[in-house]
Amino acid sequence: MGSTLDIISAIILGVVQALTEFFPVSSSAHLVLAGKLLGVESKNGVAFEVAVHIGTLFAVLIVFRKDFVDLSHATLRGLRRLGDLRAAMAEDPALLQAVAVLVGCVPAGLIGVFFKDAIESVFHSTLFVCWGLVVTGLALTATRFVPQGDRPITLRDALLIGCAQAVSILPGVSRSGSTICAGIFLGNDRLAxxxxxxxxxxxxxxxAVLLKTLDVIKDPPGEDFxxxxxxxxxxxxxVGLGVLALLMRILKLGRFAEFGWYCFAVAAWGFYAL
Structure with missing residues (x-):
C-alpha cells in the first residue's frame, strides 16, 4: 500500500481495533494479521496503531467518565492525607480504588520501559502472535469452571491483575482478556x-501511545497517510463505544468464556497461513 493508507483499509482496521481492543481476543494479534492482509506494514503500521489506539482510549474515557472523575477527586483527597494514607483508604473506597489502579499499572509500566526493544522485536511475528492467542484462549475457556465471585478488589488483587496486564504486552495475548480472567480467578465480581x-x-x-508517538515523530509517514x-x-x-456496552452485557450473561473458541480459531488460521 506504499505510504498511502486508503479509506477502506482505514475503516476496516478501525473496526478491527475497536472490536478486538475491548473483546478479549487481542487487538495486537488482529492488527498484525489484518495489517499483513491489507498491506499496512512497517512504520505505517506502527503509526496507524497509534491512531486507532487513541480512538479506543477516548471511548474508555467517555464510557467510564464518572469513574474517572471520582478517581481524580479521590486522588486529590489522598494527596492531602499522604501521612495516613492507609487509614484514608480504609475510610474512602474511591481512594482505595484509585491507589489500586496505580498499583496495577506498575508491572506493565516497568516491563514496557525496560523490555520495549525485546517486545518490539517479536511484535510483528505471526508465529508469536498465534501462540499468544492460544494462551489467551486457554485462559478464557478456563473461566467457565470458576464460580461467580463477589470479593472486592484489594491492593494485592490489583498487583496480581497488573502482572497479568504486563504479560499482555506480548503480541497475541489479550490485555482485557488476561486482566478480566485474573480478576475472575481471584474471586472478584466479573463486572467489577x-x-x-x-x-x-x-x-x-x-x-504506550506516547512512546510509539515519539518513534513515529522520528520517522514520520507521508502526509497522505x-x-x-x-x-x-x-x-x-x-465502534468502541458500542463494543464496551456489549461486552458488559456479555459478562452479565455469563458468556465470557465463549471468546476462547474464537481465539483458538484465529490462531489455527494464523498457523495455517504461515
Missing amino acids: AARFSFLMSVPIVAG FIGAAIGAGVSFV
Whole structure:
C-alpha cells in the first residue's frame, strides 16, 4: 500500500481495533494479521496503531467518565492525607480504588520501559502472535469452571491483575482478556473485574501511545497517510463505544468464556497461513 493508507483499509482496521481492543481476543494479534492482509506494514503500521489506539482510549474515557472523575477527586483527597494514607483508604473506597489502579499499572509500566526493544522485536511475528492467542484462549475457556465471585478488589488483587496486564504486552495475548480472567480467578465480581481492567488500561495505553508517538515523530509517514489515520481513529472511537456496552452485557450473561473458541480459531488460521 506504499505510504498511502486508503479509506477502506482505514475503516476496516478501525473496526478491527475497536472490536478486538475491548473483546478479549487481542487487538495486537488482529492488527498484525489484518495489517499483513491489507498491506499496512512497517512504520505505517506502527503509526496507524497509534491512531486507532487513541480512538479506543477516548471511548474508555467517555464510557467510564464518572469513574474517572471520582478517581481524580479521590486522588486529590489522598494527596492531602499522604501521612495516613492507609487509614484514608480504609475510610474512602474511591481512594482505595484509585491507589489500586496505580498499583496495577506498575508491572506493565516497568516491563514496557525496560523490555520495549525485546517486545518490539517479536511484535510483528505471526508465529508469536498465534501462540499468544492460544494462551489467551486457554485462559478464557478456563473461566467457565470458576464460580461467580463477589470479593472486592484489594491492593494485592490489583498487583496480581497488573502482572497479568504486563504479560499482555506480548503480541497475541489479550490485555482485557488476561486482566478480566485474573480478576475472575481471584474471586472478584466479573463486572467489577471488567470495570477495573478498563480503568487500569488508560494509564498504560496512554503511556504506550506516547512512546510509539515519539518513534513515529522520528520517522514520520507521508502526509497522505494522516487522512486515513484520522478516519481509523474516529471509527475505532465510535465502534468502541458500542463494543464496551456489549461486552458488559456479555459478562452479565455469563458468556465470557465463549471468546476462547474464537481465539483458538484465529490462531489455527494464523498457523495455517504461515
